Amino acid sequence: xxxxxxxxxxxxxRSGSFTRAAALLGLSxxxxxxxxxxxxxxxxxxxxxxxARGVTPxxxxxxxAHKAAPHLDALVEIAETGVDDEAALGSLHLAGxxxxxxxxxxxxxxxxxxDEGQGLALRVSFGNTDEVLEGLAAGHHDLAIxxxxxxxxxxxxxxxxxxxxxxxxxxxxxxxxxAGKLRRRGASALEKLPVVExxxxxxxxxxxxxxxxxxxxxxxxxxxxxDLRAVLACAIAGAGLAVLPRYLCAAALEQGDVVAPHxxxxxxxxxxxxxxxxxxxxxxxxxxxxxxxxxAAAEWC
Numbered sequence: 001x002x003x004x005x006x007x008x009x010x011x012x013x014r015s016g017s018f019t020r021a022a023a024l025l026g027l028s029x030x031x032x033x034x035x036x037x038x039x040x041x042x043x044x045x046x047x048x049x050x051x052a053r054g055v056t057p058x059x060x061x062x063x064x065a066h067k068a069a070p071h072l073d074a075l076v077e078i079a080e081t082g083v084d085d086e087a088a089l090g091s092l093h094l095a096g097x098x099x100x101x102x103x104x105x106x107x108x109x110x111x112x113x114x115d116e117g118q119g120l121a122l123r124v125s126f127g128n129t130d131e132v133l134e135g136l137a138a139g140h141h142d143l144a145i146x147x148x149x150x151x152x153x154x155x156x157x158x159x160x161x162x163x164x165x166x167x168x169x170x171x172x173x174x175x176x177x178x179a180g181k182l183r184r185r186g187a188s189a190l191e192k193l194p195v196v197e198x199x200x201x202x203x204x205x206x207x208x209x210x211x212x213x214x215x216x217x218x219x220x221x222x223x224x225x226x227d228l229r230a231v232l233a234c235a236i237a238g239a240g241l242a243v244l245p246r247y248l249c250a251a252a253l254e255q256g257d258v259v260a261p262h263x264x265x266x267x268x269x270x271x272x273x274x275x276x277x278x279x280x281x282x283x284x285x286x287x288x289x290x291x292x293x294x295x296a297a298a299e300w301c
Contacts, residue, residue, distance in 0.1 A: 011138075013069070016054045020054075024138060024139070082145045090120070091122075094143050095141040100145060100245070112288060112292055118283060119286070133275065137150075156278045158273060158290070159271060163246070163270045166246050168258040169241045170238040195226075195240050195242070196223045198227065228245065
């Protein structure tokens with residue numbers, strides 16, 4: 001079987017589209033279509049179901065992808081890194097949310113890099129869940145950190161750690177919150193206070209309100225900034241209430257820069273997972289980074 005046909009097939013399978021696969025491969029769409037038809041004729045079975053938007057793999061297509069993709073990835077890895085230095089792990093392309101990746105994952109992975117490490121070179125991309133998983137499926141990344149489990153069998157997820165969310169505010173705002181009123185009235189005791197968030201939809205505040213108060217926030221965001229580290233900075237400066245991961249605001253809480261005006265018995269949690277393309281844990285650099293992060297996460301929780 002022609003390896004070029006398999007490479008095109010795997011790219012279409014990962015991207016879910018002849019058009020996206022053509023762009024990734026540097027081919028024309030008719031060339032991709034022709035190669036897939038050739039492979040289907042050789043196998044005597046259809047590999048994809050054509051739809052209005054993209055394609056969906058058949059059962060045979062899924063089976064072939066899961067068998068072929070890890071071996072093709074391994075060949076690409078050999079071509080990129082060579083075989084002379086067996087000790088070197090090569091390059092790992094990691095993707096994840098900016099704050100967690102920067103504050104947790106990257107410091108943990110430095111043990112695999114540099115003179116004292118095992119020869120791993122890191123290439124990192126930041127993005128939201130959809131961007132990260134789409135990039136992983138398309139072969140742009142080797143390993144992804146996500147807050148959502150992917151659907152289907154193409155990607156495999158492993159639980160990494162739970163992230164506790166904390167309601168915080170600068171001391172001057174916390175002083176305005178009546179603890180007794182908060183216990184009696186719940187979120188309504190907070191509705192006139194300003195809110196700092198990462199998006200207009202208030203995703204973290206809404207999740208906290210639903211979990212702790214069984215309600216939705218009444219206020220709109222006073223400051224919207226798409227980075228949790230900036231949200232913390234704004235909260236410290238007195239811009240308003242914020243909901244943040246405990247690992248990100250722990251130092252500020254300890255120093256008194258912010259306080260937690262409400263500590264629920266059961267705090268809201270968000271679970272992170274490590275995601276790989278199915279079968280790629282057979283590749284040494286992916287397996288080592290995967291193992292390293294799981295080991296580090298045991299100390300985070």
